[in-house]
Amino acid sequence: MLVTKPYNRERAVEYARRWALDRNPLFIDFTEIGGNCTNFVSQAVLAGSCTMNYTPDFGWYYISEDDRAPAWSGVEYFFDYITETPLFREQNGGVGPFATVVEREAVMLGDVIQYANRAGDWYHTVIVTGFDGEEILISAQSDDALDRPVSSYRNAVTKRYLHIESVRFEVNDDLCFERLISGTAEQPEEPNGVE
Numbered sequence: 001m002l003v004t005k006p007y008n009r010e011r012a013v014e015y016a017r018r019w020a021l022d023r024n025p026l027f028i029d030f031t032e033i034g035g036n037c038t039n040f041v042s043q044a045v046l047a048g049s050c051t052m053n054y055t056p057d058f059g060w061y062y063i064s065e066d067d068r069a070p071a072w073s074g075v076e077y078f079f080d081y082i083t084e085t086p087l088f089r090e091q092n093g094g095v096g097p098f099a100t101v102v103e104r105e106a107v108m109l110g111d112v113i114q115y116a117n118r119a120g121d122w123y124h125t126v127i128v129t130g131f132d133g134e135e136i137l138i139s140a141q142s143d144d145a146l147d148r149p150v151s152s153y154r155n156a157v158t159k160r161y162l163h164i165e166s167v168r169f170e171v172n173d174d175l176c177f178e179r180l181i182s183g184t185a186e187q188p189e190e191p192n193g194v195e
Helices: 008-017 036-050 075-081 086-092 174-182
Strands: 002-005 062-064 096-102 113-116 121-133 135-140 144-148 158-170
Touching: 008 036, 008 121, 036 062, 036 075, 036 096, 036 121, 036 135, 036 158, 062 113, 075 086, 075 096, 075 121, 075 158, 121 144
Parallel strands: none
Antiparallel strands: 002 158, 096 158, 113 121, 113 158, 121 135, 135 144
16 A cells, blocks of 8 residues: 655755765765766655655666666656656555655755757756755765755756655555454554554
């Protein structure tokens, strides 16, 4: 059974600020082999969700350099996963964080922004880590940045703003039911991950 829990924006931002100018040794650094931006944002979103989706090809997870979902480190794949394009939602069962595309005014801390160039290619993923008046501040890797003004990206022609709504995770209540129906159940426990 799928249940939801809040996305912890404060933890996502704390992680992004901690690692924006450094590299977490738990993850490979793709900076020299195509870019590390989406890998870094995935790490921060994981810090705010603590839920991965281990579905091959259509999930969102990182185990190692050789065992990770395309959505973990690919700009377009991340978008398809997090916004639950129909194919991804059907294939991955909906587990993990999910987002909607919103207008700039709806962006909150811990949300994600992606940039496209003049050719229309989506090439960069960043995370919102602050605000300075009306200016959105982001943190990123590849072109490392800590609280950089979003307006300073001169090559970005188009932006899409991804507001992370919540996090879905799987709860197995079969054991609870079996204990209850047999009359040997203890007090049912709270679902794992619910605060």
